[in-house]
Amino acid sequence: MHYSTLIQGLLGHNIFQMTANLSIASPQAKTDVLVCLVAGSVPYATRDSPNWTALSTSFNLRLQYNPAVITIPETENQVSKSITCAAAAGLNVQPKGGGHSYASHSTGGQHGSLIIDMEKFSEISVNQTTFIAKIGAGQRLGNVAEALYEQGRRALPHGTCPGAGVAGHALHGGYGYASRKWGLALDHIIALDVVLANGSLVHTTNSTYADVFWAMKGAGESFGVATYLYFQTMQAPDSVVYFVSDLAAQMHSTSTSDAVDILARGFELLQEFSLTSPLLTPNITFGIHVDSDGTFFLHGWCMDCNAAVFASTVLPEMVAGYPGHVDSVTGLSWIQALTELADPGPLEQPLGSRYTFHDTFHVKSLATNDDISLSTVVIKAYFAEVLANQGKGPFFSIINIYGGPGSAINTISANSSHTQAVALFG
Incomplete structure (x- = not known):
């Protein structure tokens, strides 16, 4: 499968809070699993543990599930024992790495699971x-x-x-x-x-x-x-050219219908650039960001590229459909470039339950193919929806263009497990 674009959106805060006071795990199942874990010397936490809230709170607060028990293994044998104890008690098992599952699968995706928190596996x-x-x-x-x-x-x-x-x-x-x-x-x-x-x-x-x-x-x-x-x-890479082009002027300078036409035409040219331009090398990745506050920009990077050449030759072609764009091109180190993308947080992050960032949101994503690019009708509908909901958020939407000629994503054989990947964003 040849991926051309990846469209993501996070829509709204405090839309819906799922409350869960009951667990599908029976009292006997909980008792059985705890007896088994104690016998196997597996560290664990339950609702009565002082660190339970930190361990069990989902990243997406909109979808909060109550585990039956959370194990915190320090060895692979304790991971094994967590699984066999859960199976013997009839509990579902869910490993938790970072816990960033947007649908809260890392806390079971339902109530009453045994969660294996992998925070001790940090090598x-x-x-x-x-x-x-x-x-x-x-x-x-x-x-x-x-x-x-x-x-x-x-x-x-x-x-x-x-x-x-x-x-x-x-x-x-x-x-x-x-x-x-x-x-x-x-x-x-x-x-x-x-x-x-x-x-x-x-x-x-x-x-x-x-x-x-x-x-x-x-x-x-x-x-x-x-x-x-x-x-x-x-x-x-020795260096990364990080670029940002502010395109917001096109959202506010004319009537809504004219703005939709301008925004759609600009994106059509950008999409065409990604599919046909010899200026697009595999070193370049980019996307657009738009939100309910009127922000609209293109940003990305070029690995091991000349910043001056990129600014004078490549970037103008990318944003040719957006008059009034304001550009910024900066040369960074690899770590500086990753830090820029991670902003406002630092790269270094605490592990396990010491990580305290949570949010409340609804998200959707869609991947399209190189050979089925977004049509004019679809692009116009997208921008019409964005403009119609300005100030009604918060929401944001990202379109990353990962495909095109030379993209390493498109060079994997058809029978590779690469084609089975179900989470298409990070």
Whole structure:
């Protein structure tokens, strides 16, 4: 599948708060699982524990579920015991890495699950011969980026949110600003340590437990609990050109109908640029951001590019359909570029329950193909909806253009688990 664009939107705060005071886990199931966990020396928390709120609160407060128990294993054997104890008690199992699931799957996606909080699995180490990184399933993207760079100027393609967990992100795809050059985070996984449903631990690769490896890369925790992920890292670029073009003037300078036509035409030219222009190299990734406050800009980066050449040659072609654009082009280091995308937060993030950022939102996403680009009718409808709801938010929408000629996302074979990735954003 050839992905051209990825459209995301976060709509509204305080739309709906799901309350959950009851659990589907029976009292006997809770008793049985706790007896089993104690016998197996597995650390755990329940509703009576002082750290329960921090451990159990979902990232998306709109969807809050009540686990039956949360284990905090420190060893793979304790992960195994968590699974077998849950199975014996008839409880569903859900591993939790960063806990950023927009639909709150990391807290079970329903009430009464046993959650395995992986925060103790925090190792990040890079083999200095192979440059393969071993990363614990409890780590977060910002910490991974910093540690890889510190251990030999290494890097991976991944999303922009530094607090997102590496395991859920990579096992379900992992789009990011380096993806047109390097592909998805998932494409760089070369091995996994996985605890299966029967409690056994396996090391999976393309040739060892290959069926498990294929299934985990795209469907993750549906088949097992990853404890460590092994990535083939890349040499970080020496520099990154970070660019922003403010396009908001086109939203306010004329009537709504004229504005829709102008905005749609500008995006059509941008889309055409992404599909046909020889100026677009795999080093370049970009997208547009629009929100309910009247903000509208294009931004992105170009890895190992000349800032002056980019500013005078490439960027003007990208925004040619938007008169009145105001441009900014800055040369940054790799870590500076990642920090810019992570703004306003830092790259370094606390693990597990010490991470306290939460939000209340509804989100939708859509991926389109290179050979089925967005039509004029669709683009106009999109901008008409955006303009009609100015000041009625908060909401924002992002369209990232990841496809086009030379995109590494489009070079993976059709039978690869890459095509099975279900989470298309990071």
